[in-house]
Amino acid sequence: MVRQAALRLQGINKRLGNFHLKDLSLEIGPGEYFVLLGPTGAGKTLLLEIIAGIHPVDTGEIWLGGVNLTHLPPEKRRCGFVYQDYALFPHLTVRKNIAFGLKVNRVPAPEAEKRVEEMAALLGITHLLSRFPRTLSGGEQQRVALARALVIKPQVLLLDEPLAALDPRTKEALQRELQRLHRATGTLTVHVTHDFEEAFFLADRLGIIDHGELLQVGSPQEIFSRPSSARVAAFLGTENIYRSEVTYTDGKAFVRLGQALLEVETSLRGPVGISIRPEAIILSSRPQTRNCLAARVLTIHRRGLFLKVAVEAAGEKLTVLVPPREAESFAQAGDGRVYCCIPPAAINTFPS
Amino acid sequence: MGKAFKTGNLILLCLLLTFILAAIGTVLVRGLPDLPATFKAPPTLFAARLSLVTSLASTALCLVVAAPVAYALARYRLPGKGLLASALRIPLTLPPIVSGVCLLLLFGTTGFGEALTRLGLRFVFSVPGIIIAQFFVNVPSLLTVLKAAIEAVDVRLEYVARTLGCSPAKAFTGVTLPLVKNGLVAGIILTWSKAMGEFGAVLMLAGATRFKTETLPISLYLNMSTGDLEAVMAVATLLILLSLTSLTIFERLGARLGQPATGEANKA
Ligand SMILES: Nc1ncnc2c1ncn2[C@@H]1O[C@H](COP(=O)(O)OP(=O)(O)O)[C@@H](O)[C@H]1O
Ligand SMILES: [Mg+2]
Numbered sequence: 136m137v138r139q140a141a142l143r144l145q146g147i148n149k150r151l152g153n154f155h156l157k158d159l160s161l162e163i164g165p166g167e168y169f170v171l172l173g174p175t176g177a178g179k180t181l182l183l184e185i186i187a188g189i190h191p192v193d194t195g196e197i198w199l200g201g202v203n204l205t206h207l208p209p210e211k212r213r214c215g216f217v218y219q220d221y222a223l224f225p226h227l228t229v230r231k232n233i234a235f236g237l238k239v240n241r242v243p244a245p246e247a248e249k250r251v252e253e254m255a256a257l258l259g260i261t262h263l264l265s266r267f268p269r270t271l272s273g274g275e276q277q278r279v280a281l282a283r284a285l286v287i288k289p290q291v292l293l294l295d296e297p298l299a300a301l302d303p304r305t306k307e308a309l310q311r312e313l314q315r316l317h318r319a320t321g322t323l324t325v326h327v328t329h330d331f332e333e334a335f336f337l338a339d340r341l342g343i344i345d346h347g348e349l350l351q352v353g354s355p356q357e358i359f360s361r362p363s364s365a366r367v368a369a370f371l372g373t374e375n376i377y378r379s380e381v382t383y384t385d386g387k388a389f390v391r392l393g394q395a396l397l398e399v400e401t402s403l404r405g406p407v408g409i410s411i412r413p414e415a416i417i418l419s420s421r422p423q424t425r426n427c428l429a430a431r432v433l434t435i436h437r438r439g440l441f442l443k444v445a446v447e448a449a450g451e452k453l454t455v456l457v458p459p460r461e462a463e464s465f466a467q468a469g470d471g472r473v474y475c476c477i478p479p480a481a482i483n484t485f486p487s
Numbered sequence: 488m489g490k491a492f493k494t495g496n497l498i499l500l501c502l503l504l505t506f507i508l509a510a511i512g513t514v515l516v517r518g519l520p521d522l523p524a525t526f527k528a529p530p531t532l533f534a535a536r537l538s539l540v541t542s543l544a545s546t547a548l549c550l551v552v553a554a555p556v557a558y559a560l561a562r563y564r565l566p567g568k569g570l571l572a573s574a575l576r577i578p579l580t581l582p583p584i585v586s587g588v589c590l591l592l593l594f595g596t597t598g599f600g601e602a603l604t605r606l607g608l609r610f611v612f613s614v615p616g617i618i619i620a621q622f623f624v625n626v627p628s629l630l631t632v633l634k635a636a637i638e639a640v641d642v643r644l645e646y647v648a649r650t651l652g653c654s655p656a657k658a659f660t661g662v663t664l665p666l667v668k669n670g671l672v673a674g675i676i677l678t679w680s681k682a683m684g685e686f687g688a689v690l691m692l693a694g695a696t697r698f699k700t701e702t703l704p705i706s707l708y709l710n711m712s713t714g715d716l717e718a719v720m721a722v723a724t725l726l727i728l729l730s731l732t733s734l735t736i737f738e739r740l741g742a743r744l745g746q747p748a749t750g751e752a753n754k755a
Contacts (some may be wrong), residue, residue, distance in 0.1 A: 189646050210647035216650040222643045226665045236651030239661070287651060 139165045140200025142186070142291055142323055148197035149185060155179060157418035158348040159195070163325065163340075168317050170334040173344035174370065179327035182344070183293045186325065187214040195465070199290055212291075215284030215322075219296040221276040223268035229279050230264040231253075234288040249412040254286040257319065259313075266318040267355045274305040278312075285320060294326040298333055310336055331371070336360070343367050363485050368410035374454035375411040378487055390482060397426045397477060401484040414456040415481035418444065423476045430475035435462070495526040496559035509728060518724030525721030533698055534706035541614065541702060541742025542591070542682035543619035549629045549678050552622075557633035557658065562642060572634070579627040587625050594692070595620075616693035617700055622650025629678045637663060673740035684726055 142163040149156040156178045163169045173179050184190050186197060188209035197204040204212050224232050233254060237247040255261045258278040259467040269274060277297060284292060295315070298306045312336060317324055328334055334341055334357045343350045343358060350370075351363045362368035365376050381404050390409050401407070412465045417423075418430075430448035437443070441456045453475060525531050559565070560572055594600040594610040610616040611636065619718050640663050648658035664671075686704035693700040695709055703722055712717040 170739050177706065187646070187650050189649065208654075209646070210652045212650070216647055218643055219646070222641060222647050224648075224662055235648070235661075239652040283647075283651070289650075293650075351563060368537075420753060459594065 136305060140202070140290060140323070141411045142325070143163050143196075144186070145196045145198070147182075147185065147197070147340070148193045149181065149190065150193060151181060151190070154178060154181070154347060156185070157232070159347075159349050161342060161349060161352065166321045166323055168314075168324045168326065168337055170341045171336035171342045172329065172331065172345055173327070174329055175246070177329075177344045178347040179329075179344060180295050183295050183325065186291065187216050188212045209391070213287065213289050214291045214293055215287060215289035216293045216308060217277075217280045217284050217295065217297050218363055219299050221268075221280040221440075223276055223279055223283070225268055227267075228264065228486040229266050231262075232268065232279055233282045233286055234284060240287065250286055251282075253440065254282045255260060257276075257285075258388065268345070272305075273301050274309060277301065277309060280399055281313075281316065284467060285322070289322060292322045292324040294324065296328050297326065299328065299330070307331075313337060328455065343370060345370060351396065361483050361485075362410055365408050365410070366487075367487070368408075368485075373410045373412055375413060375416075377409050377451065378406070379409045379484075380406045381484065390484065392428075392477075393451035395428055395449035397482060398418045399482045399484060400479050402485050403481075403486060405483045406487045408417045410483045410485070411453070411477060411481055412483075413443070413454045414441070416453060416455040417460070417475050417476040417478070418446070419476065420473060422474045424475070426479060427429055427474050427476045430473050432471040446473065446475055490690055491736050512679050514720060514723050518558035518720035518727075521717050521721050522724055526725075528718065529716060530697065530701065530710075531722060535603055535725070536705045537617070537684050537700075538702040538704075541617040541621060542685075545618045545625065545682045546675060546679045548618065548622050549626045550675060553629040553633055554631055554672075557630050557637055560630075561634050561637035562645075575630060576627045576680055578623055579749055581633075582690055583685065584686030585687075587620055587688035590616075590620060590623055590688065590692045603650060610692065612692075612694040612696070612700065612702060614693070617665045617689050618623070618691045620688035621685045621740070624688045625678045627680050628681065629674045632670055632677065636667040636674070638672075638716060640666045658729060669740045673737045676733045676740075680730055 141160060144161045147156060147159040150159070159182070169249075171179055171182070181190065185192055188204065188207060188211075192205065192365040195205075199212075219246060224235065227235065230251060233251045234247055237250060242250070251264075251290055252261070258281060260278045263271060263275055268279065270375070271279065275281070281297075286302055294313075298353055307432065313326075326337060331424055338355050340352060341358050342352045342353045343362060346364060351358055351367045351370070358367065359371060362371055362373065368376050377392060379392065380388050381399070381401055382396070383404075388401050390399045390401075390407065391397075392409070399406050399409075422429075428448040430453070433445040435442055435444050438456065442459055442462045444455045444457060446453050446455060446463065455475070526535070531691065558577070560568065560575075567573060581589075591611060594595055594603065594616070599665065602611070605607040643660050645653075645655075645658040645668070649655070650660045663725050684704055685702075686708065689700070689702060690706065690708070695701070695705045697709060701709065703726055707719055707726070710716075
């Protein structure tokens with residue numbers, strides 16, 4: 136089994152109507168689980184279909200290991216594809232859906248039968264084999280679609296928002312299932328989604344795509360805590376994004392926030408953008424030593440299990456997420472005066 | 488107030504239905520008893536055979552041409568596709584007799600027609616002319632039915648089939664074709680029954696010659712002009728029965744045109 140190839144996209148450009156997939160280059164390692172995260176309309180489906188060979192590129196090249204895929208038709212690329220709504224063949228039973236690719240590729244019947252059974256067992260859908268797709272639940276259809284794609288032993292598995300149409304519990308179960316399948320088969324996987332949790336749970340590495348542009352690639356941790364642009368930071372739900380500049384005093388780096396100077400860990404100089412995750416900011420009723428600003432509470436709203444507190448400090452507005460219990464301590468003061476502490480490591484800087 | 492509105496509408500519905508059934512019923516009542524006897528008469532027998540042969544041939548021709556064209560219109564990104572589809576639908580909007588005139592001029596008076604004649608393909612006043620006339624008039628409606636049926640099948644099913652190893656043609660025959668089966672059968676029956684009844688275009692291009700280009704509708708026309716009312720009734724009855732049968736089949740299949748067919752009944 137040759138599964139050791141890396142997938143390389145080089146300078147992919149594709150125009151479709153008004154949409155433009157711009158100059159996209161990306162390398163995905165052998166056996167890697169790569170998640171592409173981006174909002175609706177970012178071009179995620181289009182990119183997967185380009186990798187699969189459904190749409191030709193305008194310019195650029197696609198390589199799998201040493202093989203140039205750019206001009207190969209989909210049937211020669213060996214990419215397994217799973218669509219968001221599964222796209223099962225409605226006129227075929229589950230068994231025939233899974234066996235479809237084997238039959239087309241003239242795999243001898245006894246071997247095909249065996250591989251279908253094995254794949255069905257791996258996905259826990261053996262009891263569904265004689266059913267028709269429309270009688271299955273979303274999660275079951277998803278497993279069938281995965282089995283149909285995996286049974287041909289694809290070199291690349293392409294998953295287009297595979298969990299988006301599922302209820303939260305099924306989604307969580309299938310998320311773990313995808314992880315298990317990936318470990319079992321070691322297939323290089325490109326999974327696109329607009330769901331952060333899904334992305335952070337599954338990804339070895341993560342790419343952020345928006346308006347046809349690949350904005351940043353890195354480990355989930357890296358992207359989450361160190362977005363490389365205001366667009367990535369905003370997409371990841373960081374409300375605190377400011378223009379600033381880095382200055383150095385006594386060998387220490389500082390950034391300006393409103394009228395205040397905050398200590399920061401960075402190697403950049405001059406004008407920068409900064410982003411601060413709202414849950415990394417600490418509110419307290421007493422001043423602390425480093426990077427602590429006197430602040431005034433503007434509003435408090437619930438957001439899930441947390442409270443979303445808007446404060447004003449040093450002439451800037453900041454959004455802070457705090458657990459409700461912590462909020463009590465400074466809410467007691469009553470006059471809305473708090474201290475807002477921002478650990479230097481929590482301040483992310485990026486070139487502006 | 489609302490009640491009067493509803494009653495008025497329903498009364499008109501009943502009147503219209505009565506009108507239609509009365510008109511058809513009159514012919515059926517008089518034609519049905521004579522049907523077996525007239526059917527043994529050589530002219531009617533000839534006409535029935537000729538209609539059957541030409542309609543089957545033109546339906547086959549329609550299918551062979553319309554299926555690929557419908558696929559192209561449904562699936563490919565073509566410049567000016569809307570205009571293209573409208574142009575292909577022109578014969579549907581022309582009175583058939585005008586279509587016949589167009590064909591007569593094309594095949595009878597142009598260099599193209601003469602070239603075909605030299606090759607031994609004579610369409611004017613001939614049996615092949617009947618087939619061509621039926622084809623010209625009927626191909627747009629089959630095209631429309633097939634295009635709608637193909638469009639109703641999610642193109643991504645074909646994409647998935649491609650990634651699983653199908654060539655474009657194989658993806659069509661393996662996935663789309665089984666899913667448009669109902670639309671296909673409905674379209675074929677519609678086309679065939681329209682071909683059986685085609686008169687105007689056939690009259691213009693192939694003429695109305697007894698025992699030569701005498702299809703059932705032409706036969707009806709000739710019998711009418713010679714005053715053979717019994718034969719008129721019999722042929723009309725036959726054509727009505729054909730139409731009613733194919734209408735029933737078409738509606739049954741056509742009602743499910745929008746949905747993908749599921750093939751066999753589900754066993755689960
Ligand atoms: N066949 C097409 N013709 C024109 N534009 C298209 C076509 N398919 C997709 N698009 C456009 O490409 C953009 C990206 O679409 P898509 O890849 O489906 O986004 P995503 O999957 O990230 O939601 C969208 O703006 C969409 O309107
Ligand atoms: Mg999409």
